[in-house]
Amino acid sequence: DVKVPVLYVGAGGGVGRYGEYSTRLLGSTDVTHLIVRSRPEGERALDFGHADLFLARDARVRVWQPILQWMRAH
Numbered sequence: 509d510v511k512v513p514v515l516y517v518g519a520g521g522g523v524g525r526y527g528e529y530s531t532r533l534l535g536s537t538d539v540t541h542l543i544v545r546s547r548p549e550g551e552r553a554l555d556f557g558h559a560d561l562f563l564a565r566d567a568r569v570r571v572w573q574p575i576l577q578w579m580r581a582h
Contacts, residue, residue: 513538513582515575520545521555540578544570 514536518524524543531539547555556564561571 510534511536515540515578517542519556519558522558542574
C-alpha cells in the first residue's frame with residue numbers, strides 16, 4: 509500500500525544492503541538506496557556503522573547532504 513517515494517539509507521557495516529529487501533515489498537515505483545560504505549563487503553565489520561550515520565565526522569557530506577538532495581528532488 510506504500511506508494512510514496514522512498515529513500516532507504518543503510519550503513520555498509522550495519523544492516524546495509526540487507527535492508528534493501530524490505531523496499532521491494534512496497535508498492536512504490538520510486539525507491540532509492542543509499543548505502544554508505546568505505547570498505548569492501550569482506551571488511552564489513554570494520555565499515556561505516558549505524559551510529560556513524562549520525563556521529564562520523566564526514567556524516568554531513570556522506571549521509572545528510574545526499575538525503576537533503578533527494579528530498580529537494582522529490
